[in-house]
Amino acid sequence: MEADAEEAQRLATEARDRVRFEEDALALSDQVYRVARHLASSREDADELMQETYARAFRSWRSFQPGTNMRAWLLRILTNLNIDRGRRQQRAPQMQPLEANDYYLYDRLAENDDGISDEDRVVERLSQDDIVTALSAVPHDFRDAIVLVDLGDFSYADAAQILDIPVGTVMSRLHRGRRILKRELAESALEEAT
Amino acid sequence: MNDPCAHCEEMMQPYLDHVLTDEEMAQAEAHLAECVDCRRRYKFEESLRIYVRKAVTEQIPAELREKLAALRIPLE
Numbered sequence: 260m261e262a263d264a265e266e267a268q269r270l271a272t273e274a275r276d277r278v279r280f281e282e283d284a285l286a287l288s289d290q291v292y293r294v295a296r297h298l299a300s301s302r303e304d305a306d307e308l309m310q311e312t313y314a315r316a317f318r319s320w321r322s323f324q325p326g327t328n329m330r331a332w333l334l335r336i337l338t339n340l341n342i343d344r345g346r347r348q349q350r351a352p353q354m355q356p357l358e359a360n361d362y363y364l365y366d367r368l369a370e371n372d373d374g375i376s377d378e379d380r381v382v383e384r385l386s387q388d389d390i391v392t393a394l395s396a397v398p399h400d401f402r403d404a405i406v407l408v409d410l411g412d413f414s415y416a417d418a419a420q421i422l423d424i425p426v427g428t429v430m431s432r433l434h435r436g437r438r439i440l441k442r443e444l445a446e447s448a449l450e451e452a453t
Numbered sequence: 454m455n456d457p458c459a460h461c462e463e464m465m466q467p468y469l470d471h472v473l474t475d476e477e478m479a480q481a482e483a484h485l486a487e488c489v490d491c492r493r494r495y496k497f498e499e500s501l502r503i504y505v506r507k508a509v510t511e512q513i514p515a516e517l518r519e520k521l522a523a524l525r526i527p528l529e
Contacts, residue, residue, distance in 0.1 A: 274528055281525045288521050292513035306517055313521045361462050365497040378497040382504045390508035410506055415472075434466050440505075 280320045294411040312337040331417045356439045364441035393443035401436030461491045
């Protein structure tokens with residue numbers, strides 16, 4: 260009889276923990292989506308990946324360690340699913356992406372110097388469409404690092420765990436990725452100017 | 454002596470990511486204090502990061518949020 264009561268108590272505690280886990284995970288969905296949207300190749304892919312991620316998370320909630328970073332845990336699941344499902348096809352895998360130096364974009368944008376010395380205004384020469392297109396043109400490996408660190412505010416160490424690569428690789432992909440992005444942005448800004 | 458602006462360009466990303474050593478930080482700041490061109494380019498990079506983030510941020514669609522909530526495992 261006592262054993263039954265203990266079992267009932269255990270089940271009640273587990274149910275409570277699970278409900279709390281699900282609520283916490285759902286409360287993070289907005290933040291997870293912001294990152295997932297650009298880890299995925301399209302809005303439709305992001306939508307599917309989010310559902311698969313949450314379905315898996317709800318099933319395997321016991322493997323989450325309370326007190327650790329749940330957002331990183333969810334994104335680790337999402338990244339693995341993204342890789343497993345072969346959604347990370349490169350447009351031209353053999354091609355080395357073009358990088359420019361770090362100052363290149365500013366120098367190109369400021370070239371038509373019309374007396375604007377306010378850097379915030381120089382940035383405004385780029386349109387929102389330019390930026391969205393340029394980011395999607397950055398190859399996945401580099402984009403993943405930019406998306407996690409610059410959009411998701413993950414530390415290098417968290418990004419390394421999510422992507423299952425060394426921290427040094429995160430740093431080099433991030434630095435190169437930002438240069439590739441700036442090169443893409445410079446291209447589109449120049450196209451518009453001509 | 455290498456071109457100090459080229460060196461400062463190398464330092465820009467780690468500087469803005471706050472991962473330079475104190476010594477490297479002091480070096481970069483000493484150059485930035487006297488070089489208006491590098492200062493502008495650093496400022497631009499900072500603005501660019503904020504601008505990019507704003508431009509690409511999308512809110513989760515309401516329908517998706519509902520679909521996720523529906524995936525919860527019902528209590529027995």
